[in-house]
């Protein structure tokens with residue numbers, strides 16, 4: 001299954017062309033069931049700017065159903081209402097909730113629903129469900145997961161009512177289910193009704209626990225439910241529904257097993273939760289723990305995962321590394337869903353498909369004959385550029401200065417919880433070798449080699465340390481974050497201690513290096529100019545968990561402070577607002593600051609050849625891979641603007 005998720009692909013609250021292409025790509029890639037992004041059942045719910053609304057979704061549902069059915073997949077429309085976890089910013093009305101309990105994140109107090117509001121929403125669920133089936137969907141999935149009014153009614157955290165909807169907290173969900181079943185049966189008998197239910201709110205003082213969930217499920221399954229998808233999370237653990245690599249894959253297994261025990265025959269159990277490895281998915285099915293497996297991020301990372309499994313090409317599946325860097329879309333930038341490893345995800349209508357070229361390779365070769373392409377640098381940009389250039393038929397040589405490939409991806413993978421990133425580097429390397437790229441490591445490219453090469457040259461030379469923003473007394477022990485990460489695993493003895501880490505960025509690097517050193521026994525002070533450590537981690541959902549981990553490991557969080565000087569006595573830091581200075585005891589200073597492009601060779605060779613990724617401007621793996629791919633595809637379109645043509 002491709003599970004329901006917010007994509008930001010909607011326009012004016014309607015499902016768009018982009019949705020159709022996005023889902024078709026997964027259906028043609030082998031997904032058996034596509035659950036379309038949740039639509040609000042009623043206009044009292046507008047939880048994020050581009051949230052679809054059921055009343056505007058019929059045409060989109062119909063187009064998605066036709067597209068995916070042609071590819072052999074079932075289509076389920078996710079339906080829901082975010083209740084008190086919504087937003088009043090768009091519709092400028094009070095939010096609905098079971099009771100007047102302020103939301104943990106927004107602090108907004110919802111209006112407690114009156115009996116007529118309850119009735120209105122029950123029929124909104126029914127009519128939205130009927131509309132989805134009438135539009136051609138095979139079923140509906142009601143959201144009782146983390147961001148949902150259904151869960152808020154089921155939970156002791158938010159349902160404090162003393163009427164019949166509070167005395168039995170499952171009552172609202174029961175009414176919705178009953179009305180939905182009746183409505184869909186009226187349109188098409190045999191339509192599927194699924195329920196996504198938080199079976200662990202991670203707030204045991206009043207929230208749903210896995211034990212409570214068994215009772216809840218028992219009282220709901222009799223009402224014509226076809227499947228149940230066990231999820232976790234609530235307002236108290238919003239990042240817990242789809243945590244990053246710091247949490248073990250398959251984390252919902254225990255809850256799912258408990259719930260399965262009370263499911264009657266004929267109600268399918270859908271397993272969910274960081275199931276990104278095919279082996280785990282298979283184990284869940286073969287062992288009978290689940291009937292279906294939801295692999296959402298895994299199919300954002302590789303839309304053709306299903307087909308690769310079916311054809312025995314499991315080694316070719318592009319891994320989801322659970323980084324959450326670009327598939328989380330609820331942030332101030334309002335980005336489209338995408339993937340660091342597969343930047344075409346979410347951009348299916350504008351970015352070309354390298355895989356299509358891969359299939360064509362060998363049959364057609366390159367129309368204009370094989371061009372000899374030289375890729376300089378074997379980080380993510382260079383590997384993706386080489387992989388795609390080889391896939392479209394070029395003869396590619398990749399030269400890397402280091403002994404190993406992967407560049408900063410390998411370095412970043414040394415931070416705790418980020419180890420899976422290594423799988424992406426492995427995959428890129430494997431695919432390059434498979435596509436016939438000639439790879440030479442330990443090779444420093446010279447200007448003569450550049451002059452002698454006949455054919456395109458792409459510079460993917462990455463980054464170098466940036467300008468130091470603090471003074472260093474000569475002889476003081478200084479290292480970059482990359483140096484510490486790269487060295488850590490090779491060094492057996494404990495790291496130097498105490499250490500000060502200067503992190504003016506607030507991304508995963510500074511936090512990761514502090515965590516790594518603390519885990520290995522160093523006393524660490526992490527200095528940030530921001531109010532919160534790891535500020536940028538809000539985008540990946542790791543902000544709160546990272547702060548918890550750092551504090552549990554005893555890291556001294558030195559906030560709102562700037563590192564001025566490092567010397568034999570330690571690090572001098574200044575508070576940004578009070579100006580107060582203090583000395584932090586440290587024998588090593590780790591600079592996790594900004595990087596600069598490593599473009600020396602590019603400049604020396606005339607600054608005319610294409611360069612991509614960090615060699616242009618140091619950013620993330622996402623931009624490196626995106627630009628590496630774009631340049632490789634443009635090599636096949638000589639004379640074009642350099643921008644690959646849109647795919648159908």
Ligand SMILES: Cc1cc2nc3c(=O)[nH]c(=O)nc-3n(C[C@H](O)[C@H](O)[C@H](O)COP(=O)(O)O)c2cc1C
Nearest residue numbers: 003004005006145242273274275294295296297327
């Ligand atoms: C971009 C993105 C948006 C999501 N939005 C929603 C959502 O709106 N509603 C929901 O119930 N789950 C949402 N999820 C959670 C997914 O449905 C799924 O439960 C989660 O990704 C864990 O499954 P996975 O590990 O297979 O990705 C979202 C996940 C992603 C990656």
